[in-house]
Amino acid sequence: MNNRWKRQSACILSALIVGTPALASEHSLHDAVSKGEVSGNVRLRYESVDQDNALKDADALTIWTRLGYSTASYHGVSGVLEFEDSRNVLGLDDYNNALGKNTNYSVIPDPETTEVDQAYLQYSVDKLMARLGRQVITYDNQRYVGPVGWRQDRQTFDALRLSYSPSDSLSLGYAFLNQRNRIFAEARDVAAKDHLLNLGYDTGFGKLSAYAYLLEEDDGPDNALDTFGLRYAGNQELGSIDLMYTAEYATQKAEAGASDFDADYFSMTAGVGIKGITIALGYEVLGSDAGNYGFSTPLATLHLFNGWSDQFLSTPVNGLEDMSVTVKGGLAGGKWAVVYHDYSADEPGPGVDDLGDEWGVAYNRSFAGNYSAGVKYAMYSAGDTAAGKVDTNKLWLTLGASF
Structure with a gap:
């Protein structure tokens, strides 16, 4: 945990303990604390990875635990403090945790860790919300900003976040991030100076979003990553038929030392639901700059996109x-789901065109109120060998509880 976050965390915790001007009296502080709520989650998961390369097959049995406390609101002021822990279970840890352990095995990025998950103060009044501290931030469908909740150490941000809704149909959001707390424990957190702007407008037929995500890491050479885009998503009921549709376009400029790159993003989805069955067709393009750079979304919940086997967490330089x-x-x-993906390069190059395909199947069920169980399987078949991909199979078995 870096010194900057230690100072911020101390300030937040002190404020939670001693109160704010609105919580000046002992009785007011007692009310805010005594009316708070405790919450928690536990998730036990087995994950296996089988790849057609020299790496050994990976197996991991991990348990993720989160314990949190939220104060009650007093004159609009409230606070949240959460801790999370991820551990191996029964010694089943034959995997590369992405931090240098067991590098001769395939990667399962769930290192053991205990850390502060969220710790923030929030002020809400009328149509304004301000939040300061370590927190989860999500915009739209998590394509650009999300918590990566699939992994056992979810992503949070040390940030100041503002939200304003002048009407029921219009929302404005801004966040300044000074640290990205990534999914690899504290070892690979990133100091940053990111500005996130997101505007949403409900048209009655769907939500129109306009966004500007201006990212920059504190360390290293010039690395600014600026993305501007528009997104429209909605659904309509026509009798017994549900129609779903999305369309999105964005443009991106990236600095990499002395080099600059430009790339575009495009996505379109159309779906129909009939008698409890939904069928959706999707087309997504993460563009390339002449085969030298691929469109990037480093703060996204990437597991939600481009296949569950996570072959394209980083966009190939030829695009996707x-x-x-x-x-x-x-x-x-x-609930069950079957998903098929067909991948190709946006700008084909020598030996790089067909990037393979993937099948995914999943089933999840809640039971006994607070419990859930799930199974998920992904099978990726590689395309051009020059793309650096190999056949990959992944299996997950999950048991969870919340309170």
């Missing part, structure tokens, strides 16, 4: 075109 078909529905009180 992803055509997908998703079919999902309900079964025996749970």
Whole structure:
């Protein structure tokens, strides 16, 4: 934990303990604390990775635990403090945790860690919300900013966040991030000076979002990453039929030392739901700058996009075109999904065109109120060998509880 966050954390915790001007009296502080809520989550997961290369097959059994406390609001002021812990179970840790352990195994990026997950003060009044401290931040569909909640150490940010809703249909959001607390424990957190702006407008047929995400890491040479875009997403009911649709376009400028790159992003989805079955067709393009740079979304919940086997967490320099078909529905009180992806390069190069395909199947079910269980499987078949990908199979078995 760096010194800057230690100072911020101390200030936040002190404020939670001694109160703010609005919580000046002992009785007011007692009310805010005594009316607070304790919450928690536990997730036990087995994950295996089998790749067609020289690496050994990976197996991991990990348990993630989160314990949090939220104060009650007093004159609009409240606070949250959460801790999380990720541990190996029963010694099943034959995997590369992305931090240099067992590098002869395939990667499962779930290192052991205990850390502050969230710690922030919040002020809410009328149509304004201000939040300062370590927190989860999500915008739109998490394509650019999200918590990566799939992993056992979710992503949070040390940030000042402001939200303002002047009407029921219009929302304005801004956040300044000075640290990205990534999914690799504290060892690979990134000091930053990121500005996130997101405006949303409900048209009645869907939500129109306009955004500007201006990212820059504190350390190293010039590395600014500026993205500007528009997104429209909605759904409509036509009798017994549900229609779903999204369209999005963004342009990006990246600095890498003395070099500058430009790339575009495009996405479109159309879906229909009939009698509990949903079928959706998707087309997403993460563009390339003449085969030298691929469109990047480093703060995203990347597991939600481009296949569950996580082959394209970093966009290839030739870019990526992803055509997908998703079919999902309900079964025996749970939810199932089958997803197919076909990948190709946005700007093909020598030996780099067909980037493979992937099948994914999943089933999840909640039971007994606070419990859930799930199984997920992904099978990726590589395309051009020059793309650096190999056939990969991944399996997850999950059991969770919340309170």
